[in-house]
Structure formats: C-alpha cells, structure tokens
Amino acid sequence: MPALLPRLPRAFQLVAMPLPVVPLSLLLGAVTRRMARTHPVMLRRLGAYAGKRFLIDPTDLPFVLLLQPLASQMTAHRRSSPPEHDARIAGPLSAFLAMMHGAEDGDALFFSRDLTVEGDTAALLALRNAIDDAELDLTEEFAALSGPLAAPLRLALARAERATGLALHRIDIGVLG
Amino acid sequence: MMELVCPAGTPAALRAAVDAGAHSVYCGFADETNARNFPGLNFSPDDMAQAVAYAHARGAKVLVAINTFPRAGAEPIWHRALSCAEQSGVDAVILADIGLLAHAAARHPKLRRHLSVQAAAANPDAINLYAEAFGVRRVVLPRVLTVEEISAINREVEVETEVFVFGGLCVMAEGRCSLSSYATGQSPNMNGVCSPAEHVAYSEEGHELAARLGGFTIHRTPKGAPAPYPTLCKGCFTSGPQTGHIFEDPVSLDATRLIPRLAKAGVSALKIEGRQRSRSYVAQVVRAFRAAVEAQAAGDPMPEGALARLTEGQAATTGAYAKRWR
Numbered sequence: 001m002p003a004l005l006p007r008l009p010r011a012f013q014l015v016a017m018p019l020p021v022v023p024l025s026l027l028l029g030a031v032t033r034r035m036a037r038t039h040p041v042m043l044r045r046l047g048a049y050a051g052k053r054f055l056i057d058p059t060d061l062p063f064v065l066l067l068q069p070l071a072s073q074m075t076a077h078r079r080s081s082p083p084e085h086d087a088r089i090a091g092p093l094s095a096f097l098a099m100m101h102g103a104e105d106g107d108a109l110f111f112s113r114d115l116t117v118e119g120d121t122a123a124l125l126a127l128r129n130a131i132d133d134a135e136l137d138l139t140e141e142f143a144a145l146s147g148p149l150a151a152p153l154r155l156a157l158a159r160a161e162r163a164t165g166l167a168l169h170r171i172d173i174g175v176l177g
Numbered sequence: 178m179m180e181l182v183c184p185a186g187t188p189a190a191l192r193a194a195v196d197a198g199a200h201s202v203y204c205g206f207a208d209e210t211n212a213r214n215f216p217g218l219n220f221s222p223d224d225m226a227q228a229v230a231y232a233h234a235r236g237a238k239v240l241v242a243i244n245t246f247p248r249a250g251a252e253p254i255w256h257r258a259l260s261c262a263e264q265s266g267v268d269a270v271i272l273a274d275i276g277l278l279a280h281a282a283a284r285h286p287k288l289r290r291h292l293s294v295q296a297a298a299a300n301p302d303a304i305n306l307y308a309e310a311f312g313v314r315r316v317v318l319p320r321v322l323t324v325e326e327i328s329a330i331n332r333e334v335e336v337e338t339e340v341f342v343f344g345g346l347c348v349m350a351e352g353r354c355s356l357s358s359y360a361t362g363q364s365p366n367m368n369g370v371c372s373p374a375e376h377v378a379y380s381e382e383g384h385e386l387a388a389r390l391g392g393f394t395i396h397r398t399p400k401g402a403p404a405p406y407p408t409l410c411k412g413c414f415t416s417g418p419q420t421g422h423i424f425e426d427p428v429s430l431d432a433t434r435l436i437p438r439l440a441k442a443g444v445s446a447l448k449i450e451g452r453q454r455s456r457s458y459v460a461q462v463v464r465a466f467r468a469a470v471e472a473q474a475a476g477d478p479m480p481e482g483a484l485a486r487l488t489e490g491q492a493a494t495t496g497a498y499a500k501r502w503r
Contacts, residue, residue, distance in 0.1 A: 133189045
C-alpha cells in the first residue's frame with residue numbers, strides 16, 4: 001500500500017524539463033555547503049560513509065542528483081547520463097522532501113515501495129539516519145542564502161507548500177497523528 | 178499507569194519520543210555495546226549527557242542498552258560504556274551478559290539494572306537468579322511467551338517485567354539466535370547487528386524486488402507488494418514441496434488490544450521496538466501508545482490503531498502473546 005504522497009504538479013515537471021543543470025548544480029552546491037557548515041553532526045554520523053557517492057533520483061523530475069557529503073557537493077545531471085555512484089535511492093520528489101522534513105518515515109516509504117534503494121545499503125542507512133537527526137529545514141536553508149529576499153522567499157515557499165502538498169519545511173513533529 | 182518505554186536511535190528521535198509522551202526512552206552508545214549498532218545511529222557520550230538533561234527536564238527517564246555480549250579480551254569497551262552511562266546520569270542500564278551484570282553490580286551498585294531481552298530469561302528460576310545474584314530490578318521478557326505464561330511468571334517473581342508491544346518482531350529466543358551469523362558472520366549478540374546493512378543488497382529484477390543477505394536471496398517480492406527486510410527468520414524458502422515463510426511472515430508486532438490483559442498479568446512496562454527508525458515513526462507510535470496506556474489506566478477501551486503502514490509487511494500480529502508458534 002503506497003503512502004498517500006502528493007504528486008508533483010505536471011506544470012512544475014514541464015517547467016523543470018528544460019532547466020539547465022549547471023546553474024541548478026551551483027544552487028544545490030551552495031545549499032549543501034551551508035548544510036555541512038551548519039549541521040556538522042551529519043558528517044560525524046556518516047563516519048566512513050561520508051566519502052561515498054549517493055545518487056538521489058527524484059523519478060518525477062528530468063534530472064538526478066549526485067550527493068558527495070565529504071566534499072560538501074551536490075550536482076544535477078540529466079537522467080539520460082547519470083554519474084557513477086555507490087548507492088542510489090529513487091522515488092517521487094515528495095517522498096524525499098517528506099522524509100527529510102520528518103513528515104514520513106524512511107523505512108515505511110521503503111516497505112510501501114514508494115522509495116527503492118540499490119547499491120551500498122549501509123551507506124544509504126547512514127545517510128538516512130544522519131539527515132533525520134539533523135532535522136533539516138529546506139525553506140530555512142534557502143532563506144539563509146537569500147539575503148534581503150529571505151522573507152518573500154519564505155512566503156512564496158509556504159504558498160507553494162499549501163498549493164502542492166509537498167513538505168517544503170521541517171514539520172513540527174508534535175502535529176503527526 | 179503502565180510505563181511506556183520508547184526507542185531512540187538519535188538525539189532527534191529521543192526528543193520526539195519525550196515530546197510525544199514517552200515515560201522512558203531507551204538508547205545506546207555508538208559502538209558494539211548495544212544491539213542496534215547500525216550505521217549513522219546512536220549516541221556519543223556528549224549526546225547522552227544532553228539527552229538525559231532533555232528527558233529529565235520533562236519528567237522522562239533514559240535507559241541505556243548495553244546489551245551485547247563482550248568479547249573476551251575486549252571487556253574494557255563495555256566497562257567504559259557502563260561508566261559513561263552512570264556519569265551521564267541515566268536512570269538504568271539494560272544488560273544481558275552475566276559477566277557485565279556482575280561488573281555493574283560490583284562497580285556501579287547505585288546504577289539501576291534491567292535485564293535485556295537478549296538474556297532470554299523466560300522462566301521464574303532464571304529471572305529470580307538474575308534478581309538475587311545481580312540485583313536486577315526489571316526483566317524484559319522474550320517475545321516467545323503467551324499472556325498466560327507471562328502471568329504465571331509474574332506470580333513467582335518479585336522484579337518488574339517489561340514486554341514488547343509494537344514494532345519489528347524477533348521470533349527467536351533472543352540472545353541465542355545465530356541465524357544472522359550463518360549468512361554474514363555478524364549477529365546481534367556479538368556485534369549488535371542482525372542482518373547488517375553491509376551485507377544487504379536490493380535489486381529490481383524484472384517485475385520483482387530481490388532482497389539478499391550475504392549473497393543469499395531471502396525474498397523475491399512482486400511489484401506492488403510490501404517490501405520486507407531480508408532477515409532469515411522471515412525469509413521465503415523452499416522446504417520439500419512447500420515454498421513459504423518457514424519461520425514467520427514478514428509482519429510486525431502490535432499488541433495494543435492486549436494491553437488490558439498484559440496489565441492484569443502484572444506487567445509493569447510496555448516497550449516499543451524501533452531504535453533504527455526515524456523521528457517521524459517514533460513520534461507517531463509513541464503518541465498512539467501513550468493514548469492506549471492512558472485509556473487502560475482509565476478503564477476505557479483500547480483505541481483503534483492506524484500504525485500498520487509504518488510496519489514491516491504493512492501487517493501486524495499479536496505474536497506469541499495470543500498463539501503458539503507453528
């Protein structure tokens with residue numbers, strides 16, 4: 001029984017289709033470097049797995065992401081030419097966002113087949129646990145990089161969250177029923 | 178009210194458990210001294226001290242599992258864990274090894290001792306021995322007993338008993354099971370890991386998801402069916418003319434509806450499995466069980482659970498509490 005995850009709006013998928021991967025990689029790299037700096041405990045939890053290459057495959061987007069925690073790098077690549085990696089995790093974007101923000105349990109998404117994993121299972125487990133403990137908040141990470149635009153960005157992301165159902169900020173765990 | 182003992186694999190999960198209403202949270206150090214020694218999990222000594230402060234400030238207790246069996250010659254690792262637990266101000270340690278229990282009783286007499294499920298103490302004689310010889314105050318019972326058997330045990334022991342009510346279901350006599358060792362060389366007893374992730378491989382093969390452990394195929398799951406962990410005790414095997422789950426199906430324990438009977442059987446504490454799970458799982462399960470123990474204390478009916486989707490196999494069983502193993 002799959003989880004009741006929101007689907008990425010078709011319009012967003014169409015907009016994302018022609019996005020160039022180089023500027024996207026620059027943005028992702030900046031967010032990843034900031035997360036590594038502000039959440040150093042993630043690298044400690046990853047331990048020997050910090051040097052692994054993780055392919056994150058949001059199956060409803062036209063590109064895949066390569067995360068290299070030790071180098072604090074994340075880059076976007078066309079799905080047709082995925083980079084070499086040690087472990088791959090695939091599923092809808094909404095599943096990744098829900099797991100990162102504490103709205104869904106990673107194992108439950110695996111049981112329900114919403115997420116699939118391949119490759120170095122131990123590395124993926126370490127990554128999942130490190131991210132869960134860090135209690136990340138993507139909205140706040142982007143806002144911190146946006147200078148004077150932080151307030152309107154928060155507003156825009158909150159609206160996008162309401163409109164799409166995607167978990168774009170860390171949820172208050174107290175609201176989980 | 179029955180005590181609700183909840184899992185935490187990370188400080189974030191511990192905070193989630195406390196905030197959701199856990200009376201006690203159990204956790205372990207990030208090494209081979211505890212039976213959930215998984216990548217990215219567990220607590221450093223500093224994490225533990227902060228966790229204790231957080232829990233105590235909110236009226237919750239912290240129990241530390243040091244429940245693997247020390248390797249000969251490497252005892253100092255386990256002894257350090259005991260010292261560190263006491264220095265952190267934890268409320269109890271959960272131990273399984275007789276030698277470590279003797280060490281704790283002699284060197285840390287003020288540190289409350291619980292007997293881990295890993296000790297597999299399943300009868301009054303064994304439990305009373307641990308109580309008399311090592312001052313054990315509570316015993317976590319193995320998941321192989323019926324409610325009637327638990328009731329009979331409680332009539333003959335002085336110590337508190339704690340039973341599992343939710344989560345991954347270990348169907349073997351815990352602390353005695355070596356199935357994981359046969360496939361991977363590592364076991365929960367000695368290394369703190371059952372079916373360690375380093376030996377697990379998943380691959381999509383045609384319309385099936387193949388799950389392997391140490392190179393052995395444990396499951397082939399058709400498209401759309403719930404994916405299980407590749408543990409040998411819940412594997413799908415062919416034996417003679419029969420193909421199926423020889424030991425147990427990939428299901429999880431949910432004994433919510435048995436809580437009133439467990440209370441009547443004299444059980445003091447209810448334990449939730451899942452230190453390897455996320456803070457989201459912890460928050461949802463703890464909240465549901467806090468409502469259940471409050472309902473039991475008030476004499477109200479047990480609330481209907483909606484936790485099946487969080488469990489392996491997406492299906493629940495009452496385990497041995499209400500049946501005999503085949």
